[in-house]
Amino acid sequence: MLTEQTIPTPIAPQLRLTPAADLFAQRGRRLRQLAATHTLGPWLSWFAELCAAQQLAFERQAGSRSDDANGETTPSAPPSIPPARIAEIRSRLIPFLPTQAPPGVTRYPRFAIDITPSELTARLERNRLIARGEAIGAGRELEDLLIAASMQVAWSVDARQTATSNASAANAATCPHCGSVAVGSIILAGEGRAGLRYQECCLCATRWNSVRARCTLCDSGSVVQYLSLEGEYPAVAAETCDQCHAYTKLFFQSRDIQVDPTADDLATLALDVLVGEQGYARAAPNLLLCEGEAA
Ligand SMILES: [Zn+2]
Ligand SMILES: [Zn+2]
Structure with a gap:
């Protein structure tokens, strides 16, 4: 599979680029860099720490899932990620979450490792609707953000490990891998x-x-x-x-x-x-x- 570093020619651009293996580490470094001179520096730094936690979970997921990635072309249906995997990633993020609340958050929840299946499903589905552009983010809580961060890990691992056709990827309105915007x-x-x-x-x-x-x-x-x-x-x-x-x-x-x-x-x-x-x-x-x- 070609990565974004190996685009062969400007005449025929790669239609799809899979996420980099250090996607979240790069994002965290960028946030730290932006935070250094930003009026919202502490807030951006909070996200930098979250991204560092995402990178650790990403590497663990990528390692544990490499055996069941078979490289076959999949149909165009968006991938289905079991809620149990989101719960597992979420539990791995929690120990590495920043100890201080992001600025502006008055109530910093003490995240329990476990989450009830019904709460997980509800927050997961709502995040999916937001990711597809079918709902707005009003009223989201930090728990929703934690589930979203876990979902980003799961779906980006899946995007790296699932070889899919480039057909109709160009100019699509939604992600050719997962259907999000x-x-x-x-x-x-x-x-x-x-x-x-x-x-x-x-x-x-x-x-x-x-x-x-x-x-x-x-x-x-x-x-x-x-x-x-x-x-x-x-x-x-x-x-x-x-x-x-x-x-x-x-x-x-x-x-x-x-x-x-x-x-x-x-x-x-x-x-x-x-x-x-x-x-x-x-x-x-x-x-x-x-x-x-x-x-
Ligand atoms: Zn327009
Ligand atoms: Zn996607």
Whole structure:
């Protein structure tokens, strides 16, 4: 399977890029870097610690699942992850969670290792709806975020271990691996891939190729505009659409090679405020956001 480091030619871009083996470690490093100079530094640092815990769980899952990954092409149906695996990953995250609550959270729950099956199922299903763009994140609690972090681990392991066809991956509205929507798009830099646009799945972090200057939400090509926070975050822009009056964010590697859609999205909530004031609605879910941060 090709990884994002081995795109063969700019003429025929890889339609799908599987998540990197150190996906969560990279994201955690990026969050730590962003936190160093950010007014929301302690809040971003909390997520950096969560990502470090996700990386440990990811490596354990990847190791334990390597035997049952057979590399066969699977049908196009989204993968099904047993709730028991989410519960197991969740229990592995808990000992490594930051001891301090994220700033702004007044009640920091003492997470029990075990969760009842019915609570797990309910929170899991709600996260799935948010990841598919079928529900908004209002009213989420830290437990929902912990389940979402566990789901990201499970689905990204699955995305790495399941060889699937690239057919119809390009310009898809949803992730060709798991059917979720994108957290945003990354514009790659580097020889042979400079300028290529990939949407990144908010759940499994699979990236799929999309054309530039086109609204990924409604497929409109002529009405997108770009808004950014002048001078503050040059690597991030909001792509707004006057057809569907919504926006998603673009993350430019050429302006900052370490940009990470999930991490940099959290660091640029001020851009969401700016774009919201212009009348555009946020369309991309970030599973690490609870209620209110982007309001
Ligand atoms: Zn996905
Ligand atoms: Zn649109």
